[in-house]
Amino acid sequence: MEKTDVEILYEQIDDTTESVQQHRNETYLDSLAVTLGTLLDQQTPEEMEAPLKKEFQKTMERLDVTSYETTDVRKAIQLAILKGMKGATQEQHLMTPETVALFVGYLAGKLTSGLEHIRLFDPTSGTGNLLMAVLDQLDKAASVYASEVDPTLIRLAMLNANMQKKEVEFFHQDSLRPFLLDPVDLVISDLPVGYYPDDVRSEDFELKADEGHSYSHHLLIEQAMRYTAPGGYLIFVIPEFLFDSDQSDKLHAYLQEYAHIIGVLQLPETAFKSEKNRKSLLILQKRGPDTSSIKQPLLVQVPSFKNTKAMDDILTQMNAWFAENMNI
Incomplete structure (x- = not known):
């Protein structure tokens, strides 16, 4: 063969x-x-x-x-x-599965369909695979930015981008520190889950913990919102338990104040190594003078990516939802 x-x-x-x-x-x-x-x-x-x-x-x-x-x-x-x-990386450094990255790319294309040129930012880019997969699917000009603190991962991400002839401006820094970056139209991020050790830096965030260390995944949502233009969109790969954890009340209140929830897509268990690694996609729009809440957010249980008939049905339903609720 x-x-x-x-x-x-x-x-x-x-x-x-x-x-x-x-x-x-x-x-x-x-x-x-x-x-x-x-x-x-x-x-x-x-x-x-x-x-x-x-x-x-x-x-x-x-x-x-x-x-x-x-x-x-x-x-x-x-x-x-x-x-x-394999076996050498911390849990939060695992690569975004290819099928999940392709789904994020589909959503990115939908949400930016009215723009000829977009500004795109991945604040937790790792080796750049999610970013590269999304860029592969976007059929428009883009100014692209990414951040990663790990020196080996950012080096691989830069090489990854260069070998694919993709122009990306990388920030080698802690992604919860300030960026020299103008607001963007779209943020994508596979959120690393865990506690953020810098309690002094956490004080600058509304989503800081009342006591003890704050959740880095909560702070990263707030950080991403800061660098999104009003009316811009954010697509996060989130842990299943995001809205059930001990600090989730604060997160709910924050999102109610600053964002419109566009949808939540529960990804199939088969896309991940185990049940505990299972993720969902959270789609937000940053509130702005011309934005309004979605009456019926997009709530989807994504079937196994191997079930092509079920996947076709879901994509048809999602396309219909975008046409009806967002004129896309």
Whole structure:
């Protein structure tokens, strides 16, 4: 059976990354960054060890990344990142599943359909897979911004963007610190779940905890709202328990004051490793002078992505809802 372009690309990237890992005794993800950087530049750094140089030259002779479709490049890099993350990454660093990213892309396209050019921001970009998947689906010009605090993840995200010829401005910082960023039309974020350790910084947020550490996922929602233009939209991949936790009353009140809830989509359990990892999509619009509440928000139980008939039915219903409630 003939291999797909994604498989060919992934195998080449993986083989070379494993060679880097063996020579340098680094993590797979750090070695992957070396591989992608070298393949992108199409030349080996002067300081690189001779055996590795030879390995890369062989790889580059048989592999021209620029000749592949950007979607195939993204998927091959995604497979390599997934391999590197297996068993070595904290829960909140897990990559957004491909099927979920595609659904976020569908929603992003719907919500921005009236705009010729958009400003898009992912404040928790990780390796950039969610952002790249959404950009793959948006058929319009975009000014794109992303933030990530982890040095390895942001390096991979930048390489990911460059290899797919996507222009993204990255902020390497704690995403709860102020940004030099004008308001955007759309925020997307797979919210990392947990406590935020900087209680002093938390004091600047309405969603800070009354006592003890605040939830970082709550603060990130508020931070994202700050950088969204009035009338702009936000799509969050959220934990199932977001509105049932001990600080959820505060979150409810905050959203009532500053946002319109457009919809909540419960994603299928099959898209995640286990029941406890299960997520939903929360769609918000920031209140503004020309906005109004949706009478009947979009509430959807998304079927298994493998059930194409059920998925077609749901998308038909969602398209009808957008046409009726938002003239999209």
